[in-house]
Amino acid sequence: MAQFVTVETTAPEYRCYLRGEFSKSERALPVPLLEANARGNQATFQIVSVTDIKQKPFYLKLTELYRFELWGFTLLPVGTICEWAGDRSWPTLLLLFAAMFFHGAVFAFNDYFDHMQGVDRMSEKRGSRLIQEGQLRAIDVYRIAWVYWVLAILTGLPLILQNPKVIYFLAAGIILGTLGSTYSRFGVKALAINDFTVFLCLGPLLTGSVAYVMAGKISAPQLVLGVGFGLMAAIYVQARHLSTAMSDYRAGVQTLAVRLGFDKLKALLVLEAATVFGVYAFLTGIQWHEEHFLKFLVVLLLVAINIFFMLKSILEIRSPASSRAESLPALVSRCQFWITIFLFVFFA
Amino acid sequence: MNLKVYAPDDFPSYLPKLNALYDDLFKHGKGFRSKLIQRISKYLQLKDDQVHLLAQTIEFIHNASLLHDDLIDRSPLRRDKTAAWLKYTPEYAVLAGDYLLARVMVNLSRYGNLPLIQLTAEVISDLLEGEWIQDSLIEDWDVSLQQLDRVHHLKTASLFKWCMRGPFIMAGKNDDELHKTLIELGSLLGILFQRSDDLLDFNIRNNEGKAILGDLKSGYMNSFAAFLTKELNEKKRAQFRESQTLEDVYKTLGEDFFFKKLEEFDQHNMKVISLYEHHLESLKKYLHTEQQGLLADLASLPGILYWRKV
Numbered sequence: 276m277a278q279f280v281t282v283e284t285t286a287p288e289y290r291c292y293l294r295g296e297f298s299k300s301e302r303a304l305p306v307p308l309l310e311a312n313a314r315g316n317q318a319t320f321q322i323v324s325v326t327d328i329k330q331k332p333f334y335l336k337l338t339e340l341y342r343f344e345l346w347g348f349t350l351l352p353v354g355t356i357c358e359w360a361g362d363r364s365w366p367t368l369l370l371l372f373a374a375m376f377f378h379g380a381v382f383a384f385n386d387y388f389d390h391m392q393g394v395d396r397m398s399e400k401r402g403s404r405l406i407q408e409g410q411l412r413a414i415d416v417y418r419i420a421w422v423y424w425v426l427a428i429l430t431g432l433p434l435i436l437q438n439p440k441v442i443y444f445l446a447a448g449i450i451l452g453t454l455g456s457t458y459s460r461f462g463v464k465a466l467a468i469n470d471f472t473v474f475l476c477l478g479p480l481l482t483g484s485v486a487y488v489m490a491g492k493i494s495a496p497q498l499v500l501g502v503g504f505g506l507m508a509a510i511y512v513q514a515r516h517l518s519t520a521m522s523d524y525r526a527g528v529q530t531l532a533v534r535l536g537f538d539k540l541k542a543l544l545v546l547e548a549a550t551v552f553g554v555y556a557f558l559t560g561i562q563w564h565e566e567h568f569l570k571f572l573v574v575l576l577l578v579a580i581n582i583f584f585m586l587k588s589i590l591e592i593r594s595p596a597s598s599r600a601e602s603l604p605a606l607v608s609r610c611q612f613w614i615t616i617f618l619f620v621f622f623a
Numbered sequence: 624m625n626l627k628v629y630a631p632d633d634f635p636s637y638l639p640k641l642n643a644l645y646d647d648l649f650k651h652g653k654g655f656r657s658k659l660i661q662r663i664s665k666y667l668q669l670k671d672d673q674v675h676l677l678a679q680t681i682e683f684i685h686n687a688s689l690l691h692d693d694l695i696d697r698s699p700l701r702r703d704k705t706a707a708w709l710k711y712t713p714e715y716a717v718l719a720g721d722y723l724l725a726r727v728m729v730n731l732s733r734y735g736n737l738p739l740i741q742l743t744a745e746v747i748s749d750l751l752e753g754e755w756i757q758d759s760l761i762e763d764w765d766v767s768l769q770q771l772d773r774v775h776h777l778k779t780a781s782l783f784k785w786c787m788r789g790p791f792i793m794a795g796k797n798d799d800e801l802h803k804t805l806i807e808l809g810s811l812l813g814i815l816f817q818r819s820d821d822l823l824d825f826n827i828r829n830n831e832g833k834a835i836l837g838d839l840k841s842g843y844m845n846s847f848a849a850f851l852t853k854e855l856n857e858k859k860r861a862q863f864r865e866s867q868t869l870e871d872v873y874k875t876l877g878e879d880f881f882f883k884k885l886e887e888f889d890q891h892n893m894k895v896i897s898l899y900e901h902h903l904e905s906l907k908k909y910l911h912t913e914q915q916g917l918l919a920d921l922a923s924l925p926g927i928l929y930w931r932k933v
């Protein structure tokens with residue numbers, strides 16, 4: 276018979292259960308909430324022996340925690356701009372490593388904080404689910420996140436020392452990222468436009484700062500490409516929020532999906548997807564007499580195919596509970612992955 | 624208890640066919656929800672008219688949803704009889720459902736228990752939301768069990784939550800923490816009931832002789848169907864969708880696979896039952912000594928609702 280424990284969120288043992296520190300031989304798996312606005316001041320956990328959970332090999336856990344499938348939003352855009360800037364020397368390698376470790380840190384911290392704030396109990400589609408399945412304790416994920424973070428700083432530090440102005444880009448990213456993820460009165464999350472900070476941080480700010488680090492200057496096409504990357508990242512976030520709109524609405528969480536409503540958000544997604552195509556069409560157009568024109572044309576064709584499938588999927592979504600809504604984020608990340616892989620390969 | 628009539632002005636006789644329609648509707652129902660109300664109310668020492676009002680309210684809301692459901696789904700039968708929309712007219716079926724909800728509001732507002740009115744209004748709202756979303760899932764063959772649970776939580780579980788909370792509110796027990804526990808219990812009962820109902824579609828523990836594969840033929844993937852087909856390839860899923868009989872299902876999936884998945888589904892739901900029993904323990908502290916018998920009564924419900932024990 277399954278064993279459960281309910282604890283007050285103010286009790287000292289709550290944090291122990293949450294972080295997995297209450298026992299070495301057992302895991303406390305958070306019980307999903309169906310009543311989205313019932314989080315209240317209690318949480319229920321299922322206590323399971325570690326030996327009763329079929330443990331995946333550690334390398335597989337690390338792989339799933341790392342979220343390779345989201346490289347299309349982080350590492351591959353960084354790599355694309357590095358190659359576009361034409362640099363092949365050690366700064367490129369260091370920047371790629373820094374981006375790799377930063378990616379790992381961000382998503383591991385995301386898993387940890389979602390779990391600590393109880394967000395994972397409201398939606399089964401967030402994060403890697405390793406904590407919720409008992410594969411890793413929250414404290415382990417936290418430690419792994421810090422290892423990635425330290426490695427990101429160590430590999431990124433020489434780049435900052437080489438060009439101290441990079442600090443301004445980093446500061447802008449950190450400020451935007453913080454504003455975008457907080458509900459404080461200065462935060463944009465409460466205004467339901469944290470998608471906009473995602474657009475900036477994974478879009479023009481990312482491509483602009485990488486171009487600046489690599490070549491000491493930023494070109495307009497690199498910023499425009501950043502717009503394309505940022506829009507896809509925003510679409511991904513909005514697609515996720517579309518599928519959790521029912522529970523977010525009932526829990527009082529203000530996302531853009533909740534604010535705009537189902538129909539208007541679908542329209543926005545269609546507009547954004549069309550704009551992504553427009554961005555690549557524009558970039559291809561301005562390359563007309565340049566050496567990269569044919570490469571851009573091939574990428575444009577690939578983008579057209581991917582955008583077509585995305586639009587088809589968006590238009591087929593009939594409600595937030597539908598399977599199309601659930602699968603849209605994965606489709607968007609796959610599309611972005613293939614687009615950026617091709618860009619990366621073509622610029623190499 | 625005559626659930627149909629609480630107030631003298633319930634169901635005026637001058638409205639043509641109204642009483643006949645309701646007599647048909649209430650005649651063959653099991654009245655499980657009103658029986659649950661009566662069970663709980665016994666321990667809270669509610670007066671007869673209070674129990675009557677609660678029982679009528681929940682049966683009216685439930686039957687209103689059935690009238691509308693049958694029309695939306697174009698189901699020809701309800702409880703082995705011709706559905707109201709077909710026997711009378713679709714217009715009468717809609718109006719009859721609306722009329723039941725209106726009588727609920729009239730009788731409750733006359734009684735004057737504001738928290739009960741508020742709870743009832745919320746439940747009706749949740750029910751309609753669940754119905755709205757469920758309609759969008761017709762022919763969505765890839766819907767996940769988790770999303771179905773959210774819909775069922777609105778549609779089915781909301782009524783069970785009302786059954787758990789209504790008597791306590793009527794008894795003047797409005798403690799927040801008590802009601803959080805009642806909400807958990809009601810939610811879990813609702814999920815168990817729905818999943819058991821979904822198994823009937825595949826002739827599992829089908830003592831009441833419900834039509835086989837009715838949901839699938841209507842284009843709706845119920846919770847067990849979603850569970851069965853989760854890991855299948857597209858070809859097998861397409862074949863499954865075309866099934867007209869249980870033999871077709873066994874042929875497509877393999878009988879061994881089918882019953883293995885049934886066992887897994889039952890184990891999955893046994894965890895839900897364990898969670899229910901866990902929350903039932905926490906109800907103890909809100910009950911006086913003479914009310915502790917309620918726990919044993921409530922403990923028997925998963926057996927009745929999920930395992931269909933008579």
